[in-house]
Amino acid sequence: MKYYSTALFLLLSLFCKLSAQNDKMAMVEGGVYLPLYGAEGKTVKVEPFLMDVHPVTNADYLKFVQENPKWKKSNVKSLFADKSYLSKWTDDTTFTGLKDAPVNNVSWFAAKNYCECQGKRLPTMDEWEYAAMANENVPDARKIKAYNQYILNWYETPKTFNQPVGSTFKNYYGIYDLHGLVWEWTQDFNTVLISGESRKDVDKDANLFCGSAAIGASDLMNYAAFMRYAFRGSMKARYSSQNLGFRCAKDIEN
């Protein structure tokens, strides 16, 4: 099955019409960070990479489906997108909402192919989490109460998906909207599994989370991040969601 899917992705990428859009990207300096999950105390190294300054918008995505009709709402294969794919679009070329609001209701397959067609890729979860630690001023703001409160307040605010990109703050790297508008797909979105039974995840045997990090989700950083991991854990690659968009990333070429 795995090989079959891989072959399918390759097929999809082959047929994609390359059209580098003029999206601004920002450089994220690499580094080492301690993620919420994983073996206790084990840090992860993130190589420097480029990341889109804004999430992909409705207008961007319209251009994409026009150039790549297989991703039109009426053409899309159910293997690659479930019924909620572009569910708020009234037809193949008409979206509801602002043209510069982030596109949502897009499956992982579609998001991945979109990025490939721009000569880019989806960010890895570590890259995304690493870039998203930054507030306006510092690369790692996870211990700053106001920063975490901002994220949590967003989680508790309904219907943020229809605000224009760039309407939240510009972070340390010059990237906007990592928090505040929509959740975002990552390449390996559920490699860290929050299983359906979240209390079992704290079991060390399960080896999904380090017990202490999960069970002692006492600080703001943990519980904001937890909600992201939980969200990702609930998704499958063909799912799409009203509150889920994406942006692309790219390796730095030597």
Place this chain on the structure above:
Amino acid sequence: MKSNIKKFFFTKMLVGIAAIAMLSSCVNDQSSKKYKDAVDIPVNQEMIAELTSPPFVPTPVGKRMAKKLIVDLEIQEREGEMTSGVKYIYWTFGGTVPGSFIRTRVGDEIEFHLKNHPDNKLPHNIDLHAVNGPGGGAESSFVAPGHEKVFSFKVLNPGLYVYHCATAPVGMHIANGMYGLILVEPEGGLEPVDKEYYIMQGDFYTEGKYGERGLQAFDMQKAIDENADYVVFNGHVGAMTGDNAITANVGETVRLFVGNGGPNLVSSFHVIGEIFDKVYVEGGDLVNDNVQTTLIPAGGAAIVEFKVEVPGTFILVDHSIFRAFNKGALGMLKVGGEENEKVFAGEIHDGIYLPEGSVIQSMPSLDRNKEKEEVKALSFEEKMKFGKDKYMATCVACHQGNGQGIPNAFPPLANSDYLNADVDRAIDIVLHGLSGEITVNGKKYNSVMTAQALSDQDVANVLTYVYNSWGNNKTDVTPEMVEAVRNK
């Protein structure tokens, strides 16, 4: 007692005969065979479960046979009002806190459809304590926004069970209101009663203190510290008071399905002025008779039954009493009907007694200098609006929604000669409390009002509201007037 039992069996027989007569022409829908193991109870036919919002419960199962019961529950993240002027984003099962009540019987096979509304931000799941299986169903029901999960289980144990969301961070999902009750009736159903209601306590943690206006965010630190700002029945302050009170008539038997969603606090559930004839301890088979207060653990439940003998308003509280009068854990059962002086004669004597508690109670004073800087001149309309909010948050439990008070206990504020006679005295009472006998509109009252820890502006607002409502003399109370009394 003996004659009661006889009477009960007689009634039951009549009901039984009537039911058989009614059903004799239809499909045989009644089970007769007894099964040793509930697993072996066969199901026949499908049925859509009736789901109800609190305080209501679905129709009793009676003697129906076990069925495949389809439960259709939608998760909604939505804004609601914790108390007047205080908004909160609730996460709900079925749009209410607590979630929809599910009623089933032993041997039913439940096909559970859990739907996560597409507008929701978060994944959710459900752990039903009535399930024998991993995670109580949580593992099988983890559902992304815009998706539906279906899982099934057979209910084996009779009792009243809590259900709740168990998605990370679990405590937060519960704290935001994701809990409810599922009742599993025994073979043959529970004994019939006249009135049944659904009540569930929960504790809430907000950034602002109790009553602080605006949209309040969830406060994780307070939740970890178990320092609740609100402890309420059925999701918000006043869900069961005034017009929302539950009702019964003299002579009726009342059954309350009482749950406690927590996340943290256990409940000392009590009905002021009633004794529970029967408590199904922790919602299980053990029945305790003649109980004053029953302890309901977080994530637990109890069924209480009692007969109401006299009319009046009976106050439901968490008898950890500051929660009732200061954090919202207060509901009302209004009983109508004829007085019964054999049971309760009311006041028969009024003499003089100097109580040991005659010292006026006080509460910690505010940091008045800090408060003073924040005082802004408010328009009359604003004072009325904020005053009403403060009244609904602070005063309504005793003085009631329309200022009518509670006879023989708390004096009326509506059309009150005592209030209208002296504004400074009224300010003084709010600031410093009052105990001892007073006469209001010709009736004597002897109770205690505690001093209220309110700012000058709040006192001015609430009194302006009271003076400009319910036929009072329309005094406009200013913060300066309050300050003058405070400094006296």
